[in-house]
Amino acid sequence: MGDKKADLVLKNCSLVSVYTKEIIPKIQIAIIDDRIAYVGPDAEHAVGSKTTIIDIEEKYVGPGFADPHLHIDQFVLPSELAKKSLLCGVTSLFSDPIDIVSVSGYKGFQEFLKLGENLPIRIFQVVPGGLPVDRKFSNSKSLSLSQEKLAVKHPHVLGLGEVFSWTKVTLRDPKTMKSLSAMLEGDCIINGHTAGASEKKLNAYVASGILSCHEPINFDQVLERLRLGMWIMIREGSIRRDLKEIIPRVLSHGINLDRLMFCSDGLDPTDLIQYGHIDHCVRESIKLGLNPIDAISMASKNCFDYYNMNKDLGGIAPGKLADILIFDDLKSVKPNKVFVGGKLVVSNGSIITSVKKKAIPPWIKKTIKLKKLSPKDFVIKSKKKSVLANTIFMQTEIITKLGSVELFTENGNVLTSLDQDVWKVASFDRIHGTNKHVIGFLENFGADIGAFASTWCFHENDMIVIGSNDSDMSIAANILIKNQGGLVVVKSGKIIASLPLQLAGIISTESFEKVLTNFQQINSSIVDSGCKFSRPHLIPLFLPFLALPSIRILSGGIVDVKKRSYINPIC
Known part of the structure; x- marks a missing residue:
C-alpha cells in the first residue's frame, strides 16, 4: 500500500509471467527486505527517499x-x-x-x-x-x-x-x-x-x-x-x-x-x-x-x-521471495543481473557479493584410514603357469560385463597383459580401517599409463586403483593416502596428473578454477595416452556402483549384480 517504502524498485520490466504464460510490458516491481511487495504498472507509491530504483530498460524479468x-x-x-x-x-x-x-x-x-x-x-x-x-x-x-x-x-x-x-x-x-x-x-x-x-x-x-x-x-x-x-x-x-x-x-x-x-x-x-x-x-x-x-x-x-x-518461490508475484533474473532476450536466456532475496548478487557476468568460505573441521579431512601399501598388496597369487581369469569388461565408462581371458604368472603372481588390454583393479576399504581389500582384473581400458587411482566412487567410497603394474599401483595408492583423497595418474613411478580431494576424499577445498585445471589434466592425461573412453574419471567412480549391471568391485569382493553373488578373480 506504500505505507512502508520499498528498498528497491525495478522499473520498465518486461515481466515473464509463469502464472499466465505471457510477457507483460512496462511492469514495476517493489521489493521490501527479501520479498516482493508490489507487481504492477506503477510502484511510485512505494518509492521513498532511501529507495533504490533500477531502470530495467524493458529487458526481460523472470524468476530464479x-x-x-x-x-x-x-x-x-x-x-x-x-x-x-x-x-x-x-x-x-x-x-x-x-x-x-x-x-x-x-x-x-x-x-x-x-x-x-x-x-x-x-x-x-x-x-x-x-x-x-x-x-x-x-x-x-x-x-x-x-x-x-x-x-x-x-x-x-x-x-x-x-x-x-x-x-x-x-x-x-x-x-x-x-x-x-x-x-x-x-x-x-x-x-x-x-x-x-x-x-x-x-x-x-x-x-x-x-x-x-x-x-x-x-x-x-x-x-x-x-x-x-x-x-x-x-x-x-x-x-x-x-x-x-x-x-x-x-x-x-x-x-x-x-x-x-x-x-x-x-x-x-x-x-x-x-x-x-x-x-x-x-x-x-x-x-x-x-x-x-x-x-x-x-x-x-x-x-x-x-x-x-x-508460496515463497517460483514466480514474480507479491509475497514471494525476490529471487529475480534479468536477461536481454528469450533466446540466449543469459542473465545479466541476478537477485537473491532482493540483493543483487550477479551483474554483467560477475559475482558482486561476498561468498565466504566456511571453516572445515580437521576430522572430515582425515577419512583415508589406510596404512602405506607396497607392491605386494596388489599381488594375485597362483602356483600355475597360466590361469583363466574373470575380468570386469568395460563396455562404456559406466556399463560393465563379465569377461574372461588367459593370463600368465611370474613368481606366483598373475600378471596383467597390455597386449590383451587386461589390467589389475583393486578396491580398498578406506573409511572403516578394516584393511579389507580385493584385487581383480579389468579389461578394455587401453591407456598407456602405470596406474589410475581414486578415493571417490559412488556410494561406497572405497579406494579404487587400476594399474598395469603393481609398483605404480602402490605408488598411486600411497599418494592418495598421503593426500587424504583425490584422483591421481602415475606412469613409471611419476605423477602425471593429480586432483586432491581433501574433504572426505570426495571434495576439493581449493578454488573452482584450480579444480577445473586439475580435473581436465586427469582426463586428458589418460585419454591422450590411448584410453578407449573420453571420460575416464567415471570408471573408478562407477566400478563399485551396485545399482547398475553387471560386474562391480568393492573392498568385500567382485560382485555379479544380477545374481547377487561374488565372483573369484580366477576361474
Whole structure:
C-alpha cells in the first residue's frame, strides 16, 4: 500500500509471467527486505527517499532458476559451486548429499549442512534415500531411522533423497518402508529413482508415496510416469543428457508441461563451464521448439510446485521471495543481473557479493584410514603357469560385463597383459580401517599409463586403483593416502596428473578454477595416452556402483549384480 517504502524498485520490466504464460510490458516491481511487495504498472507509491530504483530498460524479468535434483558433494565446496551456478541464474539448489553421508555418516551430514548455509544461493537438502545400496555387499555408512527423523527437523532438510533401489520398495525392505512411513507422516517430500521399473512394479513404487523421478531417458518412460501422477525431472548433466530424446516428443504429443522440470543430477567442472547449468536446459529446450515461457516455468515454477514451496518461490508475484533474473532476450536466456532475496548478487557476468568460505573441521579431512601399501598388496597369487581369469569388461565408462581371458604368472603372481588390454583393479576399504581389500582384473581400458587411482566412487567410497603394474599401483595408492583423497595418474613411478580431494576424499577445498585445471589434466592425461573412453574419471567412480549391471568391485569382493553373488578373480 506504500505505507512502508520499498528498498528497491525495478522499473520498465518486461515481466515473464509463469502464472499466465505471457510477457507483460512496462511492469514495476517493489521489493521490501527479501520479498516482493508490489507487481504492477506503477510502484511510485512505494518509492521513498532511501529507495533504490533500477531502470530495467524493458529487458526481460523472470524468476530464479532451480535445480531440483543434484549431488553437490562432488568436486568443489558448496561456496565454490554457488558462484558458478549463480552466474547461470540458478538461485536454488536441491542437494542429495549421498556420498558425504556414505563416507562420514550423520556427523558428516551435519557438517555439510553448515557448508551450505549463509551463502548467496538457496541450498535445500534431503536425507539420502539410497543407502546402503545393497545390504549384502555395501560398505557405506548410512543414517539410522532416528537420525533421519532428527535430520528432517532442520529447516533446510525437506525429506528423503532418491530411493534408487526400487526393489527395496517392491519387496518391502523393512528399513526402507519405515523410512518412507516416517517421511509421509512428517509431510516430507520423497524423491524417486525408477530406472528399469515399469507396469506393476512402477505402480507399487508410486503407491508408496514416491512421486518424482529423474531417470526417464526417453518419451515413453516419461509418459508412463506422468500417467501415474509422477513429476519428471528431465536430466541434462554430466552423467546423462536426455533433453533431445524427450522434449521434441513431449511437444509433438501435446503433453501437459506442469509436472516437468529440468535437473542436472550433478555437473563436473568442465561441463559447468562449457555448457552452464539450468540455463543450458532452458536454451536447449527453446532450440528444440519449447516456448521460452514454458521453458522458464519448467526451470522455476514447476520445481517449487513439486516441493510444495510455491508460496515463497517460483514466480514474480507479491509475497514471494525476490529471487529475480534479468536477461536481454528469450533466446540466449543469459542473465545479466541476478537477485537473491532482493540483493543483487550477479551483474554483467560477475559475482558482486561476498561468498565466504566456511571453516572445515580437521576430522572430515582425515577419512583415508589406510596404512602405506607396497607392491605386494596388489599381488594375485597362483602356483600355475597360466590361469583363466574373470575380468570386469568395460563396455562404456559406466556399463560393465563379465569377461574372461588367459593370463600368465611370474613368481606366483598373475600378471596383467597390455597386449590383451587386461589390467589389475583393486578396491580398498578406506573409511572403516578394516584393511579389507580385493584385487581383480579389468579389461578394455587401453591407456598407456602405470596406474589410475581414486578415493571417490559412488556410494561406497572405497579406494579404487587400476594399474598395469603393481609398483605404480602402490605408488598411486600411497599418494592418495598421503593426500587424504583425490584422483591421481602415475606412469613409471611419476605423477602425471593429480586432483586432491581433501574433504572426505570426495571434495576439493581449493578454488573452482584450480579444480577445473586439475580435473581436465586427469582426463586428458589418460585419454591422450590411448584410453578407449573420453571420460575416464567415471570408471573408478562407477566400478563399485551396485545399482547398475553387471560386474562391480568393492573392498568385500567382485560382485555379479544380477545374481547377487561374488565372483573369484580366477576361474
